[in-house]
Amino acid sequence: MDEAEGSSLSLSNILGENHESLEHPGLNGAPAGGWDEEDGPAKPIEEGTCIECEDQPAEVRCETCSDVFCEVCYASQHRKGSRKLHVVKPLSGLEKPKTKPSAGATAEEADAMDADADNSDDEDWERVVAGPSTEVILSAQPAVGTSVGEWFVERSKFIPLRLNLGERKYLRLLEAALSVSEYTDKIDTIGFGLSKAKRIVQQIRELCAIMSGLLLSADYKRGQELFTDRDFAANAEFYQLIFELGRRHKIMNPDKMRTTYGKLIYLLQDSQTPEVQDLLSFSCVRPIKTVHALLDEHGVMDLLRDDLITVATKEIYAEGRPRRDVQKDIKSKERAIEQLAARYSRKGLSPDDVRLCLYSIGDNHAFLRTNRDPCERMISYLKEYFHPTDGKDAKSSLAIRSGKNGARLSHDHSKQYAYVIQSLTLWREILHDMFHLWSLAESDLLSENVPYRLRDTGQGLNRVQAAPKTSRMMHQILNKAQRSVGAWIGSSVIHMGDHNVPNSLLFIDKYTQIYRILLPICNTLSQIEGLAAKPALRAYIDGEFGSPDGLRREILGDFFRHGFDGSGADNFFDAGSCIDGRLTSAWNWCSTLEKKRYFHVFLLTGFTGFDGEW
Known part of the structure; x- marks a missing residue:
């Protein structure tokens, strides 16, 4: 660049x-x-552009200000005070408004652009412009006017290719080497002796030597071919392959490599610095192999536009369905996979490679079901057991008050109801685009042009690094969620590259934990009917909670109140209502579960912890 x-x-x-x-x-x-x-010299503003940012097409006109804005600038400039009451109209596609140079930000605008409102108790509902269309299509489905095939093409760009049998052997080799490595302990420390670049090179070579030895012991012939001369640079392609396999496997399986992926990505991050590359004489990084890349390389992108792609990659559910229907779906899926494998295989792309692509897309659907769908279920529970206009008694009210039961925010029932819905909606959208976010996060981490600083963030030494690509994608997802809910409560600040979220790796790790919070709750709620079918347990439930429905309402009410109350930070200036603070509050609620009077119900349904297996 x-x-x-x-x-x-x-x-x-x-x-x-x-x-x-x-x-x-x-x-x-x-x-x-x-x-x-x-x-x-200042350049004149082009006709038809936003008066604030001066480089985006104008999309709305503020009738009160008599100025035109893009959606993002309008939302940021009209968040609070009298400006949020301004009248706004969408511009038609044919209209090209005249704009005038900005006269500079007023004091009111400067206040509206204040970066962080984490410790506010959200007195104001923030207006979000929905744009010309009143119906907003979320990314969980193809946009209007877009074919299903094109939707698959777009998503396949960020779906890693499933590992084959041979690659899984190399993956075990990498995990074994990383598990005994002390890379971060020796690099991310304030010490003396060798320069940091020399220490990094020494540790990378040591890890490569460990992998070489393991390969030699597992496959002597292959090891002899690769490492006869003990030249690391000559085997750069092999090391790139091994490291890429680990990254690809982690993206597809966030539960795996929980103690080793951090070492791997920090090692690759250090290997990208020019000084280390000069000393190492080779690069450790290569692009992730995706479904799109493989199909595009062999010119068979039409596979993703084939009508059978939906049948060949669909998930088959057995819950509550007759066995005959399940078997019928399995057979139709298998036939679709075989037809596509025969139709699109060619020289260099075997039928097994085509099947691997289809299975990889299916893995993505499975990821969405496990991680994203609990958000949908919690939204359904909220709408079923609570209503925005209720809240007349303690059981039906979601109202919280700052300082009471650890809450940091003050919301009445209707505001808290909307706050919970918008938070769950945002989580759903983040998880839907998680593979895309992960790709951008790795791109930020491994960028040669974005260095990091080792800082004590209050939670030990961390690599603080800007993440411009991940941050931009997050702002687009946030804008999409804001438009879908129609109004926004609380702060819209996204922490990235600061002491709260030091880098994009910790950002990704934070949001892959959402299903660990929601899935145990959903599982417990779904098993309450089964518990109530047993006479002794039914007597306990009726005596303590009134009924199974009363038990569900109590669990949900407590979570919707105190899982979204702005708590969980070590000081008053963190957490709150910002984007990341919402997840911090939910984790804080999880840490107090054992003190709840319904905790025994969780244990009766097989709950072992928010970090356990279900």
Whole structure:
């Protein structure tokens, strides 16, 4: 990337579709000025552009201000105070409004752009412009006007290819080497002796030597072919393959490599620095192999547009269905897979490779069902057992007050109801695009142009690194969630590259834990009827909670109140109602579960912990 491109971080880049090209300014000799600073004489604003950012097409007109804005600028400038009452109208596709140069931000606008409102108790509902369309289509389904085939094409760009049998052997080799490595202990420390670059190279070579020895012991002939000369640089392709397998496996299986993936990604992050690459004489990083990349390489993208793709990749559910129907679905899926394998296989792309692509897409569906669907179920429970206009008694009210039972926010029933729905909706959208976010997170972590700083963040030494690509994608997901719920309560700040979320690896780790919180709750709620069918347990439930429905309402009410109350931070300035603080509150509720009077019900349904197996 040249200097001019590397220093560009305009709003057009931030809100654009090309996440891969975004880099951080102020590096590799590029000026470190702010992205809104301009050199030279001021340029006239182009006709039809937003008056605030000056580089995005205008989409709405504020009738009160008599100015035109893009959606993001309008939402940020009209969040609070009298401005949120301004009248806004969408611009038609044919209208090209005249704009005038901005006269600079007023004091009111500066207040509206305040970066963090974490410790506010959300007095204001923040208006979000829905744009010209009143119906917002979420990314959980193809957008209007987009064929299902094109939707599969787009998603396949971020679906890693499932590991085959031979690759799984190498994966076990990598995990064994990482499990005995002390890489982060020796690198992420303030010490003396060798320079950091030399220590990094020494540790990488040591890990590669361990893998070489393990390969030699497992497959002597293969090991002899690769490591006769003991030249690490000559076997760069082998090491790149091994490291890529570990990254690919982790994305597909977030539960795996929980103690070793951090070492792997930090090792690769260090290997990307120019000084280390010069000493090491080879690069450890190569792109993740995806379904899209494999099919595009062999010119068979039409596979993803085939009508059979939906049948060949669908998930088959057995719960509550006759066995005959399940068997029928299995056979139809198998036939579809075999037909596609025969139709699109060719030289260089075997039928097994086609099947692997289809299975990988199916793995993505399984990931969504396990991770995203609990959010849908909790939204359904909220709508079933509570109503935004209820809250007249303690059992039906979700109201919380700052300082009471550890709460940090003050919401009446209707506001808390909306706050919970919008938080669950946002989590659902994040998990739906998790593979895309993970791809961008790794791109930020492994970027040669975005260095990190080792800092004590209050939770030990952490690598604090900016994540521009991940942050931009998160803002787009947040905007989509805001438009779908129609209004936004609380702060919309996304922490990234600070002491709360030091880098994109910790961001990804944070949001892959959502299903660990919600799935045990959903499982317990679904088994209450089974418990109530036993006379002794029914007597306990009726005596303590009134009825099975009363038990469900108590569990849900407590979670919806105190799993979303802004608590969980070590001080008053963290957590709160910001995007990441919502998840912190939910984790804090999990830590208090054993003190709840319904905790025995969780144990009776097989609950072993929020980090256990279900």
